[in-house]
Amino acid sequence: MKFAALAAAAAVFAATAVAPVAASANEAAVKYRQNNMKAVGAYMQNTVAVLKGEVPYAEQLEANALGLAAAAKLSPAAFKTDTSGSDVKTTAKADIWQNWEKFEGGLTMMAERSDALVAAVQGGDKAAIGQAVQAVGETCKTCHDNFRTK
Numbered sequence: 431m432k433f434a435a436l437a438a439a440a441a442v443f444a445a446t447a448v449a450p451v452a453a454s455a456n457e458a459a460v461k462y463r464q465n466n467m468k469a470v471g472a473y474m475q476n477t478v479a480v481l482k483g484e485v486p487y488a489e490q491l492e493a494n495a496l497g498l499a500a501a502a503k504l505s506p507a508a509f510k511t512d513t514s515g516s517d518v519k520t521t522a523k524a525d526i527w528q529n530w531e532k533f534e535g536g537l538t539m540m541a542e543r544s545d546a547l548v549a550a551v552q553g554g555d556k557a558a559i560g561q562a563v564q565a566v567g568e569t570c571k572t573c574h575d576n577f578r579t580k
């Protein structure tokens with residue numbers, strides 16, 4: 431009896447959960463990629479804060495760089511869903527999915543340069559670390575200029 435009631439409730443829930451799939455799938459996709467970018471942004475900002483000596487957490491530099499590289503590698507998949515036909519609020523331009531290879535290339539470059547930053551941090555040379563951070567930063571700006579609304 432109890433099981434039957436539960437099963438019935440689950441069936442109702444499944445039916446209502448499936449109905450509005452188009453709208454909520456786009457919403458979820460936008461939320462996911464924005465969270466991914468927030469993670470990229472947070473690791474980048476904390477990496478810079480440590481490098482500038484704004485916070486006394488030098489021992490966390492490598493972990494922040496590794497976090498940045500990990501988040502950057504999630505980005506290509508995070509942007510795959512074309513939400514340009516929906517009315518979900520986003521700053522992503524429709525161009526992304528019309529020029530996917532170029533866009534994905536930007537994300538790949540961000541990930542590669544983040545890996546290079548990790549290597550520079552592990553190498554310990556301050557000038558090299560500074561250059562590597564700057565190289566990552568250029569990928570953010572180039573892509574945002576091209577593929578993000580202001």
Ligand code: HEC
Binds near residue numbers: 465467
């Ligand atoms: C190849 C393209 C590309 C690269 C590279 C890129 N971004 Fe983004 N980023 C985007 C797009 C597109 C959005 C808008 C996403 C949306 O609103 O759906 C975005 C959004 C953001 C956001 C706002 C997230 C939110 O809360 O809505 C932050 C923060 C951000 N990016 C940081 C960065 C940083 C830092 C880097 C470099 C380390 C970077 N991005 C590299 C394309 C890129």
